[in-house]
Amino acid sequence: MQIDQATARPAREDQRRAALAHANAIRSARAALRRAIGDGRRRAADVVAECPPEAASMPVGELLMAQHRWGESRALRLLRRIPVSETKPLGSLTLRQRDALVELLGGVTVRHPH
Secondary structure, rough: OOOHHHHHHHHHHHHHHHHHHHHHHHHHHHHHHHHHHOOOOHHHHHHHHHHHHHHOOEEEEHHHOOOOOOOOOHHHHHHHHHOOOOOOOOHHHHHHHHHHHHHHHOOOOOOOOO
């Protein structure tokens, strides 16, 4: 089967542009989320519990360090208690890890049906 290079190239470029636009939208939403957490408009515990789409691929450590007066040491100390790696994406936390993290952050643990 022969592929026409003239028509394949524009389709690849459109796909690439769409992927870049999606990545930029996620980065912008994450930056807004970090600002909201930093200035107190959102709580990190609520973000962990809800896991909005823009935060699903965000590393847990990055989310914790977005909090006011939280640095790497404080975030790592908290994560050692679960234990969870600071590079683990928020969306890949197990329910048990998510509940433990919410509890350690002072939020209300969501009960999940079995």
